[in-house]
Amino acid sequence: MKFSTTWLKDHLETDASLEQITDTLNAIGLEVEGVEDPSERLAGFTVAKVLTAEKHPDADKLQVLSVDTGEGEPLQVVCGAPNARAGMKGVLGQPGAVVPANGMELRKAAIRGVESNGMMCSRRELELGEDHDGIIELPDDAPVGYSFADYQGSSPIIDVAITPNRPDCMGVYGIARDLAAAGLGTLKPIAIPGFEASGECPIDIRTDDPDGCPAFYGRVIMGVTNGPSPDWLQQRLKSAGQKPISLLVDLTNYLMLAYGRPAHAYDLAKLSGAVVARRAEPGEQVTVLNDKTYTLDESMVVIADDRQVHDIAGIMGGADSGVSDQTTDVLLEIAYFEPARIGVTGRKLGLASDARTRFERGVDPAFLDKGLELLTGLIVELAGGTASAVSRAGSPPSERKVVAFDPALTAKLGGVEVAENEQRRILESLDFEVANDWQVTCPLRRHDIEGPADLVEEVVRIHGLDQVESVALPRAEGVARPTATPNQMLERKLRRAAAGSGLNEAITWSFISEDEAERFGGGDWTLANPISEDMKVMRPSLLPGLLSAVQRSFDRGLASARVFEIGRRYLREDEKPALAAVLAGEATPRSWQTGKARGFDAYDAKAVCLTLLEAAGAPVDRLQVMGEAGEAYHPGQSATLRLGPKNRLASFGVLHPALLKSYGIEGPVAALEIELEAIPHKKDGKGPVSFARPGFAPPPLQSVTRDFAFLVPEDVSAGDMVRAVKGADKTDIVAARVFDVFTGEGVPGGQKSLAFEVTLQPQDKSYTDAQLKAISEKVIAAAAKLGAELRG
């Protein structure tokens, strides 16, 4: 909300400086968002008197003026305004001044051969109005040489953010009241111009919906003259960022901006029969002042006459019955609408207005009569006419909330000691009534006060939050206890292990496009109001976000990208924590040592997968490599890692070329995904945590390695062979490692050659030849069960 300090001082008697005012506003919870000083824009423009006006020798429409600037010799100024004449006073812009309307800096110049030392300005040039027919004419008593900004009283404009709980401060008067309570001055009484009401209100006013519109007051003023508003009113509205329209409209806006009280003026000539607050008929339509037509439903309150709807209650008036320059008789409406209903209606219609903002937060129920008197008085004073008596339908809420307050609560909750009489003073200055027993009766306009804590807030914010001293939280004895849960520890370890493996952690959007989600089996959650089609479906996988990042990286010319993310997959039943990584581009660049660049393959992904799972504490030696990595992957170059057929910990492999194509990425690209919840973690038992590990001493005897090369049917996997070989003798064989895979010359079709290095560890005594031979035979026999035969 914006207002000028001049306006503020209409309501607040104060000597405070601008800085004091803004500091206090901030301190009491009316946050200053900005301060604008219009006089800065008018710097260099002064009041000047035209001494003489002669015709320009070479131009019919120009005159050469001699202008008294208040100091020194008169200046010669060329001017094209028809109203420029000797003896008048106006506004002179001297060289160096910047014209607000176009940002041009004035310079000394020759106009058609005659020197001009400045410019006499129109209202439009100074952005004071639309008037450009001539230069500004100032009254005879305007002081020559005086700064024009000071002369016209353009004062700094303060922009404050009013929180939704304080509709009572959505008017300058309310802000003045708060400032007065904070000791910044004295609140001035509301001055209502006197007028005589005569005769009953000629229009029947009713509320047929006492829930939605508990009170509807109105009166008619006959014989008004609408037209432009006086300067003081225009200036105030402009300082609030409102465009002056006409006196009648401006005065209703003034009531709203100065007192937080929306009201409406109808052109009586356009009404027919009784004016009624009622629910809209389903499907009923109305065109309102923004020139849009809205279709209403039965939950919405409207103001209507016999023929049609004239107002969406509390939100916006109808286009048909608004006042115009021709209006002579008006019906003033001042009503109280149920706040929640206004909010619901506004949201349903998607219609925002200054009136709605105030009504849905709650206007002052005690300000109907006074507001109407004030509005009437101002209209009669400025637009003339004769006011009728007030017609009142219904009554606004009048029961004031009483809160049992304990002043000790201020220290208990607010952490600051405030003397009881000061607490009482603060509350009373905000119009709370404080009984001797601290029963506090709240003003009706303070809809936000629910209980004692709200009164603490009132006391503390006026007393000053800066008075609250820091107090240390009580601290448990000793060193702080660990707090991280096993899942949090798991994430931390995975994250740092992944970064340690050379991957960059990325954070990508939780939402992706529908198409992307489809490629990963479809998303379970689709936003009703997405910000764009690209951010519509909650991701079922972390890969799409990473692939988009990879695509962008490649578009930017990067040769490789290794990125991972730890985050949630959003499934119907739950949000599943997951890790995904994408390895794209060059695994190793071309090099003087290794020759050509090497792209990533499925084994790179497997290696990362195992490194991470091991870091996470998964039993990697018991993991089984199985199929069904999913449609995102190359069907022949992907796998899953499982502990038992149903417990899938990870998927990895090369991504499907069709998927990569949809991202415009040149493959191959390797990827992996880990399900964090599938990783088993040890549960802490009761009692102290045990840190001790099982006992171990490295075996003293030298280990022995033996190589075996087998011819194996092509469809037997290396993993099965390793398991068979290792299982051949569980005490002596401590490791079996594939070191060669070969097909081709010397290997019959349908077979492959697999070579193993088997490590044997003697326990008590070194092996004898006979023992070694026996173990070898067991290995060969175990391999034979899978159809493998030892190569000769």
Place this chain on the structure above:
Amino acid sequence: MTDLTSRKDAALAAIAAAPSLDALDEQRVAALGKKGWVSLELKTLGAMSADERKQAAPAIQAVRSDIAEAIDARRAVLEAAALEARLASETIDLTLPAPEKPKGSIHPVSQVMDELAEIFADLGFAVAEGPEIEDDWHNFTALNMDETHPARAMHDTFYFPEEDGAEHRMLLRTHTSPVQIRSMKKQGAPIRIIAPGRVYRSDSDATHTPMFHQVEGLVIDRDIHLGHLKWTLETFFKAFFEREDIVLRLRPSYFPFTEPSVEVDVGYSNEGDRRVVGGHGDDEGYDWMELGGSGMVNARVIEMVGLDPAEWQGFAFGLGIDRIAMLKYGMNDLRAFFDGDPRWLEHYGFSPFDQPTLSGGVGARA
């Protein structure tokens, strides 16, 4: 001079002059080989009588050991020379690049979350979590924002068409505050938690992204007041920015779920185009910057989670993680946080070894 002596001298001279290991070996064979002259001399001892042998043997054996020693010595010299020559031929250009190992990195948001966990653990706070797809009861109603509350409309909420079993509208949480509700319901009071995580608002421009990160703080106990809130935030910021000159300014504000509600500003100054936290915002050259919202948990919220507000009270706060990360580590573009550009991640990310610790200071030095 005996014949033996002169032959020995000749052999020693030849050994010393042997130009190569092969030439040396020829000398060895000629002298000490099976048919070498020294070996033959030794054989003559066999035919001698014991006395003769006693006389002749020492001289011959001395010759043999002198020659053997000379050969060893010469061999050592020749081998050293050979090694030196070989090594000289093996010189490589060590300015050539070694194999490169890719450097991984931790995202600044994760790093800062770890820092938060570390600092707040010292103050007795655990890290709590909650769903991002929430229902409107937890996100709004339980936080004292009923359906018609104007503050609800100000949240720019992403909604789902779904309603859950209790006919609550499903949505993306607009703040981390629903974790307060879930944590209090689950674990009651007293409680000290922080809840970092993703939150969502349907807002997107240069400084706003539809997804961002917040951390919620919550303390509920018997005698907690605004002074404790102020201390906690001051203490946190001092630890987080590792400087003692942090000055906070509390301003009254409004959040439906706190009463009184307090906006927290911190003093800062500009160094170049970078904001540096520290100093008093009212001092010359300094200003205030909004850091987050906070306040005493509204009694209605405490009731809503089934606690007795006559017994329990406390504070809550919310801070933007991305924002404090930017302030601390100097990024200026929020959108880049979620772009996944490896170059940005390498530049602004952290080494896996930068695990925040209290003893080392939680921040990672530039």
